[in-house]
Amino acid sequence: MAKELHSTCARCAKRVCHPSIRANEVPPVDKAPHFCPMRLFPELIDKAVTEYDKTEVKEFARLASVQEFECYEQTEEGLRTKFPRIEELIQFADKCGYHRLGIAFCIGLRNEAAMLTDILENRGFEVISVCCKSGATAKERIGIKPEQKIGGPENWESMCNPIVQAEVLNAEAVDLAIMLGLCIGHDTLFIKYCRVPITALAVKDRVTGHNPLAALYLSQSPYYERLSAKRKKSDV
Numbered sequence: 001m002a003k004e005l006h007s008t009c010a011r012c013a014k015r016v017c018h019p020s021i022r023a024n025e026v027p028p029v030d031k032a033p034h035f036c037p038m039r040l041f042p043e044l045i046d047k048a049v050t051e052y053d054k055t056e057v058k059e060f061a062r063l064a065s066v067q068e069f070e071c072y073e074q075t076e077e078g079l080r081t082k083f084p085r086i087e088e089l090i091q092f093a094d095k096c097g098y099h100r101l102g103i104a105f106c107i108g109l110r111n112e113a114a115m116l117t118d119i120l121e122n123r124g125f126e127v128i129s130v131c132c133k134s135g136a137t138a139k140e141r142i143g144i145k146p147e148q149k150i151g152g153p154e155n156w157e158s159m160c161n162p163i164v165q166a167e168v169l170n171a172e173a174v175d176l177a178i179m180l181g182l183c184i185g186h187d188t189l190f191i192k193y194c195r196v197p198i199t200a201l202a203v204k205d206r207v208t209g210h211n212p213l214a215a216l217y218l219s220q221s222p223y224y225e226r227l228s229a230k231r232k233k234s235d236v
């Protein structure tokens with residue numbers, strides 16, 4: 001039986017979606033691999049692209065691409081990058097005309113949240129922030145057992161509360177919500193409930209200084225080669 005095809009860009013060597021051709025040429029989409037989404041979902045792609053016809057969406061997408069462009073410079077040595085993400089965040093918020101920024105942060109990154117607040121305020125933004133423990137809701141509320149509490153069964157432990165974080169930033173009517181170090185899953189809930197535009201400054205990675213790609217880059221080295229080993233999901 002023929003194997004069902006699914007979009008698999010991560011394994012593509014052709015990348016005809018991003019060809020090195022002149023501006024007046026046409027990308028050779030017919031040369032795309034069989035698992036290419038452009039071959040599997042042509043109507044879906046045509047329809048999705050029409051979303052950019054909406055004035056607001058088009059302008060937002062345009063500003064994001066201008067921001068992307070401005071992060072590079074051509075030098076005698078070739079293309080160089082210019083800004084860390086935190087500067088990009090400031091520049092993009094400025095471009096979008098945002099004034100009121102909301103930080104949804106993990107309590108473990110409270111120092112970083114304070115530093116970020118200083119930086120953003122020094123650039124003229126109004127900054128609202130809300131910690132993951134807001135609500136002071138016991139972990140038992142969501143069915144966590146005493147032995148599943150990080151600080152031990154006998155102690156109070158407030159649950160991370162991304163829905164509260166999202167609703168506070170919704171109520172504060174911030175122009176842009178910035179996720180700072182939310183945990184896996186908690187970030188998913190935050191995104192689900194937050195009704196203002198969201199971006200991430202950092203994601204939680206407790207062992208790499210919140211740089212999850214560090215482990216990915218080391219997955220071919222002895223330090224994290226366990227990541228590359230084949231195992232059943234249940235063995236992880």
Ligand code: SF4
Binds near residue numbers: 013
């Ligand atoms: S869109 Fe098509 S050509 Fe582009 S990376 Fe994915 S599979 Fe390759």
